[in-house]
Amino acid sequence: MTDELCVDLSGAPQTMLATLYAKALDAESPRSLLHDTWARDIVARLDYDWARTTITPRTAPAVSTRAAHFDTWVRQFLALHPRATVLHLGCGLDSRYFRIAPGPDVEWYDVDFPDVAALRVRLYPTAEHCHVVAASVTDPGYLADIPADRPTLILGEGLTMYLTRDDGIALLRRVVDRFPLGELQFDAFNRFGIRTQWTNAVVRRAGATLYWGIDGPAEILAAVPGTRLLAWLSVFESDSFRGIPGPYRAMGKAMSVLPALRYMAQYHRYAFGRPG
Numbered sequence: 001m002t003d004e005l006c007v008d009l010s011g012a013p014q015t016m017l018a019t020l021y022a023k024a025l026d027a028e029s030p031r032s033l034l035h036d037t038w039a040r041d042i043v044a045r046l047d048y049d050w051a052r053t054t055i056t057p058r059t060a061p062a063v064s065t066r067a068a069h070f071d072t073w074v075r076q077f078l079a080l081h082p083r084a085t086v087l088h089l090g091c092g093l094d095s096r097y098f099r100i101a102p103g104p105d106v107e108w109y110d111v112d113f114p115d116v117a118a119l120r121v122r123l124y125p126t127a128e129h130c131h132v133v134a135a136s137v138t139d140p141g142y143l144a145d146i147p148a149d150r151p152t153l154i155l156g157e158g159l160t161m162y163l164t165r166d167d168g169i170a171l172l173r174r175v176v177d178r179f180p181l182g183e184l185q186f187d188a189f190n191r192f193g194i195r196t197q198w199t200n201a202v203v204r205r206a207g208a209t210l211y212w213g214i215d216g217p218a219e220i221l222a223a224v225p226g227t228r229l230l231a232w233l234s235v236f237e238s239d240s241f242r243g244i245p246g247p248y249r250a251m252g253k254a255m256s257v258l259p260a261l262r263y264m265a266q267y268h269r270y271a272f273g274r275p276g
Ligand SMILES: C[S@@+](CC[C@H](N)C(=O)[O-])C[C@H]1O[C@@H](n2cnc3c(N)ncnc32)[C@H](O)[C@@H]1O
Pocket: 012, 013, 014, 015, 016, 019, 020, 089, 090, 091, 092, 093, 094, 111, 112, 113, 116, 135, 136, 137, 138, 156, 157, 158, 159, 162, 163
């Protein structure tokens, strides 16, 4: 292909190549969960040894089920708040804005490290209401440029575990203070998942380190004043998990017997601010 782009990333930014590739494999599958043709086309345009991600057709559903889960929660938020801001933190090369195709009253911000943001800008078309922000999500500076005039969804998929607890809590407090009303939606690993990160081939292969483990919503409610719990569940309890192929579902069922394994990966959803 003539416009192949060479990618050279390491650490946490490299892990987004694994999630991208998983979504591309999912798109090729006859039992696709996400139908992410953007991921498939971008993988074809990048010059990269995809075997390095360690993702295979067997492991890809773990990623696509998570993306499908957050697509549902984002759509629910936008149905309630058609005039909204979305902060998509640690977006990687995810195509959520194009998958969801929000209305013209939604201002969408895709935030990731400068290397990743630069790739995004080259690979996705520009869209009037979709903005790419090149920054660390822990940097307080970029928030000043994001208007706080409408309900705001702060979404972090596959992000929190790469932050330290102090940085993560500071980020959540900062957004809850800045925006008058909205939701926090993110996934997290529990402490057991952080302790056993050596078993996570994607993270190990990227040379990334996971830091922040969350054992339940009480930790967020206590540390981030103004938040109210909307939902907390194991990834195995999500509706999107029920759609995935047999072997992976069976593994989820087996893991669900032990709480440490059942809640190794969880979805969190909180409201903040005062409606009206
Ligand atoms: C596992 S990938 C997930 C990417 C995307 N959300 C997805 O699900 O496909 C983790 C992403 O978080 C980003 N990330 C990690 N720490 C970050 C930080 N401090 N600031 C900005 N992005 C960060 C990485 O660059 C990477 O794109």
